[in-house]
Amino acid sequence: MTPELLGQLNADRAAKRPVALITDLETGDQFLLHPFEKPADPDDLIQIAARKALVEDRAAKLEIGGKSFFINVFNPPLRLIIVGAVHIAQPLSQIAQLAGYEVSIIDPRTAFASAERFPGIHLVTEWPDAAMTGLGPDTRTAVVLVTHDPKLDDPALHVTLRSPAFYIGALGSKKTQAARMARLEAAGFDETARARIRGPVGLNIGAKSPAEIAVSIMAEITQTLRSEAA
Numbered sequence: 001m002t003p004e005l006l007g008q009l010n011a012d013r014a015a016k017r018p019v020a021l022i023t024d025l026e027t028g029d030q031f032l033l034h035p036f037e038k039p040a041d042p043d044d045l046i047q048i049a050a051r052k053a054l055v056e057d058r059a060a061k062l063e064i065g066g067k068s069f070f071i072n073v074f075n076p077p078l079r080l081i082i083v084g085a086v087h088i089a090q091p092l093s094q095i096a097q098l099a100g101y102e103v104s105i106i107d108p109r110t111a112f113a114s115a116e117r118f119p120g121i122h123l124v125t126e127w128p129d130a131a132m133t134g135l136g137p138d139t140r141t142a143v144v145l146v147t148h149d150p151k152l153d154d155p156a157l158h159v160t161l162r163s164p165a166f167y168i169g170a171l172g173s174k175k176t177q178a179a180r181m182a183r184l185e186a187a188g189f190d191e192t193a194r195a196r197i198r199g200p201v202g203l204n205i206g207a208k209s210p211a212e213i214a215v216s217i218m219a220e221i222t223q224t225l226r227s228e229a230a
Contacts, residue, residue, distance in 0.1 A: 016076035016138040020050035025068040076140040083156045084147030085112035092214035093121050106131040129155035142167035142221045161193045167224045169201035
């Protein structure tokens with residue numbers, strides 16, 4: 001790898017920018033590819049393969065017209081930001097860690113956001129909009145809002161909807177979700193932005209208990225992560 005290519009790769013990784021390193025196995029020539037930064041082109045087989053490798057989070061080999069390429073992937077770390085240090089956040093944070101996510105919980109209510117209730121979890125007790133801005137959701141970040149309190153959820157949503165977070169979910173009934181959408185529309189968020197919010201959050205598996213709801217949320221996050229982006 002040339003020093004210039006290594007420098008660009010390090011800059012991409014520092015910027016939490018998903019990137020693939022493509023190597024021609026015959027010539028040794030290498031180049032970097034950012035396959036999600038333009039629409040998928042079905043005729044560009046290298047781009048399609050690089051997208052798939054990044055989604056699956058594993059390297060791949062590609063044969064095109066008698067030539068062989070190796071695709072090495074460099075993804076930012078997976079992160080889950082939970083807004084609300086409530087009872088559902090406890091099993092959700094544990095399941096997410098087991099799935100390989102770095103977990104942060106935002107809640108200015110320090111009686112809820114305590115190390116005793118969330119041992120080993122990164123707790124942020126700033127107001128949600130400031131906290132979310134500081135955490136900076138990227139393309140490998142999922143955000144889940146579980147407070148049931150618009151005073152906490154809405155400021156976090158205002159920041160998150162302007163970010164490239166790959167998953168945004170909000171706890172609540174269909175009635176709660178409708179009221180949330182009305183508030184966001186009044187705040188100037190268009191239909192495309194509002195449609196990014198999964199609500200009621202989680203896959204419909206009939207979950208009842210906090211742990212079951214956490215499983216449904218994590219399942220939907222995984223499904224979204226592993227789905228090929230358009």
